[in-house]
Amino acid sequence: MACQKFRMALLLWEFIYVITAFNLAYPSTPWRFKLFCMPPNTTYDFLLPAGISKNTSNLDGYYEPLLEAKFNSSGTYYSKLTSKITFHCCIWSEENENCSVQADNIEGKAFVSTVNSLVFQQIGANWNIQCWMKEDLESLICYIEPLFKNSFKNYDLKVHLLYVLPEVLEESPLVPQKGNFQLVQCNCSAHKCECHVSVPAAKLNCTLSMYLKITSGRVIFQSPLMSVQLITIVKPDPPLGLHMEITDSGGLNISWSSSTLVPFQLQYQVKYSENSTSRREADEIVSATSLLVDGVLPGSSYEVQVRSKRLDGPGIWSDWSTPVIFTTQDVIYFPPKILTSVGSNVSFNCIYKNENKIVSSKKIVWWMNLAEKIPESQYNIMGDHVSKVTLPSLNATRLRGKFTYDAVYCCNENECHHRYAELYVVDVNINIICETDGYLTKMTCRWSTNAIQSLAGSTLQLMYHRSSLYCSDAPSIHSTSEPKDCHLQRDGFYECIFQPIFLLSGYTMWIRINHSLGILDSPPTCVVPDSMVKPLPPLSVKAEITAKVGLLKISWKKPIFPENNLQFQIRYGLNGKEIQWKMYEVYDAKSKSVSLPVPDLCAVYAAQVRCKRLDGLGYWSNWSTPAYTVVMDVKVPTRGPEFWRIIHEDSTKKERNVTLLWKPLMKNDSLCHVRRYVVKHYTAGNGTWSEDVGNHTKFTFQWTEQTHSVTVLAINSIGASFANFNLTLSWPMSKVNIVQSLNAYPLNSSCVILSWMLSLSDYNLIYFILEWKILNENNEIKWRRIPSSVTRYYIHDHFIPIEKYQFSLYPIFMEGVGKPKIINGFTQDDIEKHQTDAGLYVIVPIIISSLTLLLGALLILHQRMKKLFWDDVPNPKNCSWAQGLNFQKPETFEHLFIKHTESVTFGPLLLEPETISEDISVDTPWENKDEKVQTALVPLLLTTADLEKGSICINDQCNSASFSEAESTKMTCEGEGRRQSSVKYATLLCNSKSSATDDEQGLINSSVSKCFSSKNPPTKDSLSTSPWEIETQAFFMLSDQHPNIISPHLTFSEELDKLLNPEGNFSEEHNDEKSVYYLGVTSMKKESSVFLTDESGVLCPFPAHCLFTDIRILQDSCSHLVENNFNLGTSGQKTFVSYMPQFQTCSIETQKIVENKMCDLTV
């Protein structure tokens, strides 16, 4: 009995022991603890050094070196051990000062006793151990580190972690069997070993059982069995993304990002310090991922660190995050940037620190873009240092170069900090246009981003909300909205497609602008797809010209959708490259066709139709495919063709064949295609009959009876023409003449006017037939039907001027064709007049233009000669013949030539010597007395026809190659055979006495003027053959030193003979006796010469318009005139040097007289 009681007591004891053992042997191990170990059979009664407190908190301090010294000796002890020995260890943590010692564990013979940890600290080998779960929740990490670093040789330190993780969470971890433990080899480095245990994430809430076995040489340190709930030792990673910013309210917002891996909420510890004028430190624990710090000051720096830990239940603090420093500026704007839409109101706050002193808010002023001061009425004082400005009803920000914002400055009176706040005002009025397709299954909405292109970095999104039916009067942005994918098109528009659609639902849409500064929404717009329909174009569009009615009929079919009533728009026009459309609108929804009048029934018309809802909602459809009319007969021809007849009369056979001619009907008359023509006859004898002509336009029949009426009918597919022309051929009527006169007046080659006059007649005149043809040609007769009321008619045709035309006017009576009036050709008077007029029109412009050209040429030559005169005046020093001469006061003209010439030579004035020497040839004069005066000798200056003696005459028949002397007159004549000689001159006698008699003058006058007879004008050829004609004219004026031989004929001739003597035998005596006065005149016909007067020393113009027909030289007053010195030389080939005319003194008076005389002659 007692035995049974003992057994019962023993069992009870065992039970209590087991319960106790389990509770004590597997404590919930803290994540960080110390492992104290000592050899077996060691008494625990270590004495602590006197005076040392047992407070474990001093372990790491003063007490530690002491222990280390102790263990240095212990290490020697461990190394000397020769047999394997197991040290018992206890776990010590800050939470529990007593150590739990497991004497013989694991194998089930556990013995646990609690010993003060200080005992182990003094005598054993100790380790620091940390175990935690990583944030990824997949690995358990344990760090084992000897407490005293010199205790063990690292090379022989081996650490193993043995653990058991129950498979099921509810599985009881009562007594893990030895074989259940899994072994993990830990990695040991210098003074630390690291163990990694992979743990499935799903077993985070399980309790892990483990113990450590540390082997160093022959010593084994074995930790007690430990148990730990994994979730309680999760150590999160330090928070990331630590960020600080000034809030809109002026605070400092410290924010960070939270871990997303841990399955529990975290708490955070924020450590920050403010370094400004005064230092401020704080340490706060928050559960949110941000912390707001008030009272931020400008010019301060803030250093912040954050760490995290499980919020509910035990956990491990993460490491501190990397410190972040944030420095506030001297000017703090809050908010620093604002994004808003047009028309809104915004406010900025500012704290301004200037030179280490915060500016009073009362002194703060605000500027916009440094250009415009914001009115003080918009300021608000929010505190001693905080100023606020409100900007109402904002306009869109204008781009200033690359700057897309307005810069708002907070200034200290007249001093602004360079920092500014940015204000982005965006015009978000984006128009969204929607269109529903014709099948009512798809709605396409388009919108453009042009309005908000300035906002870089923004993304746009169409948001919409669908209401069940219709739109509200004031669409608003709904909270439950959806985004819609839109695609940018080439035209810059975004396109969003809704398919399928709710036809009658209201789609409220707006554009959401997402930007880093905020979100903006455009004003919402609401559309009902049903009211945005663009229908399909009408179907089966046809166009035709209705037969017999003659209207353009356009028909169509309504498209299948929409089911609403539709209106239609029709456009039609003549088909061509560019159709001129005409519009027609149909508002009757049930209409399916329309008939429209068109001018041309035989043309091809194009027609298109489109539709739209009758209530005006939606859009016009596209135009339908064009339909074209087909040209076909619409009605019977409006009339028969106009026709005429040609009668071929065969007198031998006494037959008259009549050929009817007509022009094919045009489409407008034939409506539209004439199939054939029918000639209808009527005679008194044979009655009525018809003949089918087919498509021909000519028909011949025999006219046998007195009267024969014919009609030509046009027939198309509809029928025969009703209105036709009749023609009655009547023999008696062909003699009735009512046309009195007929005149034809040609206007031009394409138009002729015909007019006629009629006489009274009793017959009924219907119309006229006007017939015309080229006379003597029967190939073509043209005719025209003219109303009877007309008396004048314009024929437009191509008339050939050289042809003669015959015009016939036939009066057509009811009774028959009357007698025609025939004229051949045009009315003459008018032709001549017309021709005269035409000639006048042609000639007058030619004359005017010729005169203009002539005048121009004269002016040019005049200028040129004037220049040559002055450029070529010889220098006496350089001119051999002129040496020694006094050009200023020569006594006589001959004096100029005495010294250097033995013979008088002359040449054309102002011409190149070479040319002159080649051109001039003087033949033996006076050979043929009967010859007429050569025209080439004298220029065209004389008009009077007188071939009396003493005259130098010009005869166009003077073609001989000799100078001739006519009776007593010595004449020079340059023959045609001597075309090379081209010296032209006239001789004038100049009396040395100024008081020459009138007779003398008259003689001169007559001798000169009469010589150049108009009856014998110089031929054009003779003039033109003289090369000098244009260049120059030599005009000799011989001084009359022998008044007695005033007979100009003889004297002149003789002197001239001598002058022209090619041998040049001019004796000095002759020269002494005669003064040859040269009047240098160049191009008498075309140029005006000049005189150089002695007194004035200027050139006097020699009037070109004066003719020399009646010149009297006043020798007294004019001692010397201009001379031409022609150095002719001895032969035509001889080169001579020409000299310029010497201008001698001549009084102005003399000049004037000469001029007047010369001018008078021309009048």
Add this chain to the structure above:
Amino acid sequence: MRCGFLCRFLWLWPYLFYADAAPIQKVQDDTKTLIKTIVTRINDIAHTRSVSSKQRVTGLDFIPGLQPVLSLSKMDQTLAIYQQILTSLPSGNVLQISNDLENLRDLLHLLASSNSCPFPRTRSLKTLEGLDDVLEASLYSTEVVVLSRLQGSLQDMLQQLDFSTGC
């Protein structure tokens, strides 16, 4: 004075009436137009046109048949069933019809409300018995029959709306 006020009121009465009636008229018009549109849509689906109306298809009892007189609420219930079946059909072209039915039901509710006889909106129906099996086995038959019967029902509703728009 009173006479003048009465005359003025009578003069304004047609306008007041019109102002009230215009939306109702629009709703009625839209209802009819939408019904016509759905009918045309069904007509436009090629394979429904060639189905013979004489041949009766069995085994599709869950699809509502033709009912001579329907109230607005009954119409809504019928359309809800059709809508559920159409939504179950994988064919793409019936999706638009399903949306149209949704709009049509909304219109019926609006009509009922305007007639002072509102009815509660038919809640989402329970899954029709055997619908999935039928759809899996005879999709074509189901689609053809449901569209055909829906077309008939809609035409009946259209006639009924023409005659009376009462509850």
